[in-house]
Amino acid sequence: MESKATVVATTPQEKVEWKLYHKRWFILFIFVCFEVGNNIQWIQYSIIARLIILYYDVSESAVDWTSMIFMVIFIPVVFPASHFIEKVGLRWPMIIGTFATAAGACIKIGSVDRDLFWVTFIGQTFAAIGQVFMLSIPPIIAAIWFGEKEVSTACSIGIFGNQLGIILGFFIPPMMVKDHSNVEDIGNDLRSVFYLIAGFNVAVFILTLIFFQNKPPMPPSPQQAMQKQNAAENDAGFFKVIKRLLLNKSYVLLVIGYCINQSVLNAVGTLLNQIVTQYSYEDSEEFGGRIGATVVAAGLVGSIAFGIILDKTRKYRLVTFIVYALSFLGMVAVTYTLPTKSEAAVYSTSAIFGFFLVAYMSIAYDLAVEVTYPEPESMSAGLITFTFQLVSWLATLGYGEMVRNVGAEWSNNTLSIALLIGTIIHAIFNPDLKRQAAVTSSTSSKEV
Helix, strand or coil, X not given: CCCCCCEEEECCCCEEEECECCCHHHHHXXXXXXXXXHHHHXXXXXXXXXXXXXXXXXCHHHHHHHHHHHXXXXXXXXXXXXXXXXHHCCHHHHHHHHHHHHHHHHHHHHHCCCCCHHHHHHHHHHHHHHHHCCCCXXXXXXXXXXXXXXXXXXXXXXXXXXXXHHHHHHHHHHHHCCCCCCCHHHHHHHHHHHHHHHHHHHHHHHHHHHHCCCCCCCCCCHHHHHHHHCCCCCCCCHHHHHHHHHCCHHHHHHHHHHHHHHHHHHHHHHHHHHHHHHCCCCCHHHHHHHHHHHXXXXXXXXXXXXXXXXXXXXXXHHHHHHHHHHHHHHHHHHHHHHHHCCHHHHHHHHHHHHHHHCHHHHHHHHXXXXXXXCCCHHHHHHHHHHHHHHXXXXXXXXXXXXXXXXXXXXXXXXXHHHHHHHHHHHHCCCCCCHHHXXXXXXXXXXXX
């Protein structure tokens, strides 16, 4: 049986009870699996764009939309989804999200015939709906389930599945779908990919349905206990919360920086196959997939590393500036190593670029909760995600047109300028860390 030992933290008003549960790691694991299954689907067509165009006889723009549909669906649905999460907790949003993701993957099994590319978009729409319930959750799980000295690490692990799914999306389709002399054989390869992804997502849905728990019996930290205790005093009306968030200077600057960062990542990810093809690399599908996997894998390591650093130091301002500045330099490096045709140089600069650019995602979500405390985590995460999806969609459309009309180098220079602007914003960024200030003294926590 689980011990009922109580840990007490003292506040200026009264005592609040809180404790940690071992189950928090299993809850986080289920969510990571959800992210993996969803994000594989986001990029699975774009990374083999040339073969999809050949097999289905569709345009480059049509393939781009298999990725952009995730951004477009997100925009009108995110606020209702965030409000739903705030009202009912995490369990039902997770069940809906994993079901939609699994349904999307299964629908695409029926899209293999060459005249059924339209079925692809039905499947991608379901998966995109699943993503709406996914992207805002990492900081919520970290806050609801993890202790005050674990939230940054937990949030970075929560982003881990997002990045791992993208890595597999870059890696698996180019590995399994080959360019055959008989075009029909491409369909057989696609069918194998669809069955693999559908099987995984159905398993994740079943796991969620059986085991995922809404929240622990008691809050995991003094901050979360106080937030729960004072919920009645803090008006959480939807529009009032949005207004307070928009008037929060630290939060607004963070949103601008995050939009630039993620727009660059999504634009490059969506158009990567077309960029590599312009430079005439041998086996461009597989090479493009390996570059994408390198970018995100390096970012995965960076996310965990910076999550641990933030839990140890809490130096958000310094860390965010360093990460952003080096993301800018990494983008410049990638831009000017691609034309050299040196695969080793491209892999090296891509790893540096990804280590910092992708790592910023988990830092930003964690920092959003810090600067908006005690506002609901679902709302602060939902607003930042809504904004970046809108900007990412527009940026990807514009970037795609630039790549096709003025070439990859000028297009990438434009992205570098955008990251330079983000770096300047973070140079003047001085976040107000409200969550850290919420509890001035507490006892050490004890796991039960």
